[in-house]
Amino acid sequence: MSTSVVEREDSGSGALTGQVIAAVTAHIHANHLAPGDQLPSETALAAQLGVSRTVVREAFGSMAALRLIDVGTGRRARVSAIDRSVLALVLDHAVHTDQISVQQILDVRRTIELRTAALAALRRDAADAARITALAVAMREDFADAQRVMEHDIAFHETIARTSKNPMFALIVGSFHVVTRQTWPVGWNSRANDAERWHMIEGHEAIAAAVATGDPRAAGSAMAAHFDYSVKALVAAGIT
Amino acid sequence: MSTSVVEREDSGSGALTGQVIAAVTAHIHANHLAPGDQLPSETALAAQLGVSRTVVREAFGSMAALRLIDVGTGRRARVSAIDRSVLALVLDHAVHTDQISVQQILDVRRTIELRTAALAALRRDAADAARITALAVAMREDFADAQRVMEHDIAFHETIARTSKNPMFALIVGSFHVVTRQTWPVGWNSRANDAERWHMIEGHEAIAAAVATGDPRAAGSAMAAHFDYSVKALVAAGIT
DNA sequence: TCCCTCAACCTGTCACACAGGTTTGTTCTT
DNA sequence: AAGAACAAACCTGTGTGACAGGTTGAGGGA
Numbered sequence: 132m133s134t135s136v137v138e139r140e141d142s143g144s145g146a147l148t149g150q151v152i153a154a155v156t157a158h159i160h161a162n163h164l165a166p167g168d169q170l171p172s173e174t175a176l177a178a179q180l181g182v183s184r185t186v187v188r189e190a191f192g193s194m195a196a197l198r199l200i201d202v203g204t205g206r207r208a209r210v211s212a213i214d215r216s217v218l219a220l221v222l223d224h225a226v227h228t229d230q231i232s233v234q235q236i237l238d239v240r241r242t243i244e245l246r247t248a249a250l251a252a253l254r255r256d257a258a259d260a261a262r263i264t265a266l267a268v269a270m271r272e273d274f275a276d277a278q279r280v281m282e283h284d285i286a287f288h289e290t291i292a293r294t295s296k297n298p299m300f301a302l303i304v305g306s307f308h309v310v311t312r313q314t315w316p317v318g319w320n321s322r323a324n325d326a327e328r329w330h331m332i333e334g335h336e337a338i339a340a341a342v343a344t345g346d347p348r349a350a351g352s353a354m355a356a357h358f359d360y361s362v363k364a365l366v367a368a369g370i371t
Numbered sequence: 372m373s374t375s376v377v378e379r380e381d382s383g384s385g386a387l388t389g390q391v392i393a394a395v396t397a398h399i400h401a402n403h404l405a406p407g408d409q410l411p412s413e414t415a416l417a418a419q420l421g422v423s424r425t426v427v428r429e430a431f432g433s434m435a436a437l438r439l440i441d442v443g444t445g446r447r448a449r450v451s452a453i454d455r456s457v458l459a460l461v462l463d464h465a466v467h468t469d470q471i472s473v474q475q476i477l478d479v480r481r482t483i484e485l486r487t488a489a490l491a492a493l494r495r496d497a498a499d500a501a502r503i504t505a506l507a508v509a510m511r512e513d514f515a516d517a518q519r520v521m522e523h524d525i526a527f528h529e530t531i532a533r534t535s536k537n538p539m540f541a542l543i544v545g546s547f548h549v550v551t552r553q554t555w556p557v558g559w560n561s562r563a564n565d566a567e568r569w570h571m572i573e574g575h576e577a578i579a580a581a582v583a584t585g586d587p588r589a590a591g592s593a594m595a596a597h598f599d600y601s602v603k604a605l606v607a608a609g610i611t
Numbered sequence: 612t613c614c615c616t617c618a619a620c621c622t623g624t625c626a627c628a629c630a631g632g633t634t635t636g637t638t639c640t641t
Numbered sequence: 642a643a644g645a646a647c648a649a650a651c652c653t654g655t656g657t658g659a660c661a662g663g664t665t666g667a668g669g670g671a
Contacts, residue, residue: 145444145654148432160467172621183656188622189432192388196433197457199464204385204622205663213465217437217457224439225453225538227400235537239483246482297475298465303543385623412652423625428653444653445632614671621664626657633652640645 147182151190154180156199159210166212170200173208213298215305223309233314233370234362236307241358243303244288248338248354249347250295259294260343266290267339270332280332281315287335291342314370318361321368334360387422391430394420396439399450406452410440413448453538455545463549473554473610474602476547481598483543484528488578488594489587490535499534500583506530507579510572520572521555527575531582554610558601561608574600 155170162168170176173191177184191208194200201211225231251259266287273279285308292304322328334357341349395410402408410416413431417424431448434440441451465471491499506527513519525548532544562568574597581589 147655156464159464165468166470174621185655185657189428189654191622192429192432193436196436197460197464199460202622203663206621206665208622210468213461213470217461220437220439221453221457221542222539224396224399224437225542228405228450230406230453231538231542235539238486238537239539239543242483242486243479246478297478298471299462299475299479302461302465302471303479387624414652425624425626429623431653442653443632446634446652448653612671614669616667616669618667619665622662624661625659628656630655631653633650635650636648638645638647641643 145186145189147186148189148193151176151180151182151186152193155190155194159199164210166210168210170208170210213302215302215308218302218306219309222306226310226313233310233365236310237358237362237365240304240307241355241362243300244291244358245351245354247292247295247297247300247304248342248350250297250300251291252342252345252347252350254296255294255342255345259290260339263287263290263294263342264339267332267335270335274328274332277316277319281312281319284315284335285311287339291338294342314365317368317370318364321364327364331357331360331364385426385429387426388429388433391416391420391422391427392433395430395434399439404450406450408450410448410450453542455542455548458542458546459549462546466550466553473550473605476550477598477602477605480544480547481595481602483540484531484598485591485594487532487535487537487540487544488582488590490537490540491531492582492585492587492590494536495534495582495585499530500579503527503530503534503582504579507572507575510575514568514572517556517559521552521559524555524575525551527579531578534582554605557608557610558604561604567604571597571600571604 155176158164158170164170171179173184173187177187180187191200191202195202195208195211196217198211198214198217200208202208222231222236226233226236251263255263266283270280270283270287273283289301289305289308292301295301319328322331334353337353338350338357341347341353395416398404398410404410411419413424413427417427420427431440431442435442435448435451436457438451438454438457440448442448462471462476466473466476491503495503506523510520510523510527513523529541529545529548532541535541559568562571574593577593578590578597581587581593
């Protein structure tokens with residue numbers, strides 16, 4: 132375990148804690164650890180680095196919050212797979228503290244999701260396409276239950292992002308769900324009538340069809356139309 | 372201070388710690404706290420929630436790691452402004468643990484930065500445009516010092532993202548710098564000769580000119596050309 | 612070979628203590 | 642009246658020791 136300091140982003144904690152974070156990070160990199168690989172125990176690491184267990188716990192806790200590692204009672208920390216929750220928390224916080232607006236997030240979503248739809252059309256296999264289509268079908272079938280339509284809608288976008296086969300797109304799209312859960316009902320309820328709600332579902336069906344066909348241009352266009360329609364509804368509902 | 376549990380993303384910590392995180396988050400939301408606003412002290416919060424100071428420290432530590440709050444010796448925690456370091460850490464970790472490739476990041480960058488360039492052209496004021504142009508000029512002037520060219524290059528892209536006036540774009544683009552610092556020298560060194568390096572700098576100048584002119588279409592095209600050229604160089608250098 | 616038990620290991624939480632930093636209020640000087 | 646200096650109160654970062662409860666792996670028995 133190297134204690135050399137690797138210059139990197141500051142973690143926002145104390146000096147010793149920061150040093151332990153750097154040391155653990157260096158250890159992960161130097162040993163090419165992958166998700167699931169174990170780290171030394173808190174006690175061993177404290178002895179090794181000449182700090183108290185408290186400091187190691189602080190460091191591990193910070194790294195766990197960032198989902199760089201995975202901690203749990205009774206077992207040693209392990210390197211973690213990236214997940215959407217970090218960015219989701221950051222976005223939720225940013226919206227609640229008026230640092231980012233919902234419309235700004237939608238602009239980012241539109242930018243990214245036109246690309247993920249096109250990539251999904253290019254890179255999908257038959258199972259991917261079936262999964263995306265099934266979600267559009269589920270939206271139609273669960274029309275009477277807005278909560279379920281919303282869950283299908285969120286899963287639809289995330290599945291397309293996953294089908295882009297670019298985990299960073301999946302990560303970013305996956306982070307929208309917390310904010311989406313707060314705004315989606317407003318958009319749904321703001322529709323003047325059921326015909327408009329059906330129109331939104333038809334937009335999803337068009338995206339799914341383009342992905343299934345393997346047509347990236349059509350997929351991107353369908354996604355653009357969907358976003359433009361949805362943004363208009365949210366603006367009309369007063370979400371800025 | 373409400374102790375009600377707000378359903379949200381799990382923080383990766385213990386049960387009590389998670390509850391304190393939820394309580395603090397609820398407090399921030401319920402009181403419409405903005406960046407800079409103070410939170411209760413660790414000791415007061417521990418008494419209020421009926422847990423030990425250790426647990427509050429764990430919760431605050433996690434929230435600080437996520438840059439939701441800002442902690443420091445001798446003073447109470449405050450609500451924090453969002454910053455790029457969280458996503459930067461996540462990306463760096465993802466690359467080092469082979470969860471995201473550099474090429475995948477570049478695809479995301481291209482998608483986003485074509486949009487930020489176009490928005491910057493639409494939304495820039497004279498000072499913005501001057502700032503962007505100055506960075507392109509600095510790249511040319513510091514040509515003999517690769518390290519400085521790289522810093523100007525990174526600042527160039529971040530300034531454009533900021534000029535998009537969408538903080539989420541700025542956040543995402545700002546997160547690339549750690550990984551970029553690791554790959555940029557490879558790309559620069561992989562160029563066959565100085566003529567190719569000048570060509571890259573001319574690409575930046577073209578973007579700056581389009582932004583200054585206020586032409587979003589030209590800005591997007593120039594940014595696309597820049598990325599396509601840079602991606603080719605990194606691929607040729609073996610970065611996948 | 613599979614299942615159960617148990618010992619060793621491990622983390623989450625608690626209480627207490629101390630070093631060093633920040634904030635606030637009061638007093639003094641200009 | 643405004644600014645500077647000082648001290649007390651408040652506050653966080655780190656350390657120590659303890660205990661409750663969970664995980665893991667080895668050994669033994671069916």
